Amino acid sequence: MELSFAADIRPLFRDRDRNAMLGMFDLWSVDDVREHAESIHAVLARGAMPCDGAWPPERTALLRRWIDGGAQA
Template structure:
């Protein structure tokens, strides 16, 4: 089984309301178009490349993603960011 991940079912739920609010000045993590447009930048930041790792650790955020979440995002990007 190698089903494609979708933004609505698999990727959008990775972002908490806190994440969405924290990034709202830059782009909208709840928006497929914004996340697709900024996917490489988001992928770097969730791995701590190009700045502090996102999401930030408590009390400012929920803390870094698990490797499985990072892998899911990477697969979504590699699959061409399906909606």
């Protein structure tokens, strides 16, 4: 099944993630996450973000699948 931002990706970003990053981009905005998708994926994959604990690899892989599937809304 095709992944969508609304159903699969946006719920991965907590209120606190969004607030911490609002100065750079809005993690609850599909346009912003599309625009910064590769840098967002890169920091998650190397465990640099979120600053209070890395995502498990399956979660980062889900973001990768969404990007590679055309980053659907």
